[in-house]
Amino acid sequence: MKHSKQLTEFKGKSRAELEALVVEFRAKMWQYRIDIAAGKTKVAKDVVATKKAIARALTIISNLPVAGA
DSSP states (O other), X not given: OOHHXXXXXXXXXXXXXXXXXXXXXHHHHXXXXXXXHHTSOOOHHHHHHHHHHHHHHHHXXXXXXXXXX
16 A cells, blocks of 8 residues: 555544554554464565554554543
C-alpha cells in the first residue's frame, strides 16, 4: 500500500479503529517472526511494511485529540 493512500485511509478512522488496526498489525508481526524463525518465509519486505504501518497508525493516534479533554 502506498504511503499517501495509507495515511488518508488511517486519517479517516476513529481512535478505536486505529487501535484495533495496531493490534492486528502487531499480531501479523508476531506471525512473521514465527514464520521467519521456523524457516517458512524469508520475505523481509512484508515485515518492513507492517512496521511502518504500525508506526503511521500510532503517529495518527498520538495526534488525535484526547476524548476527555
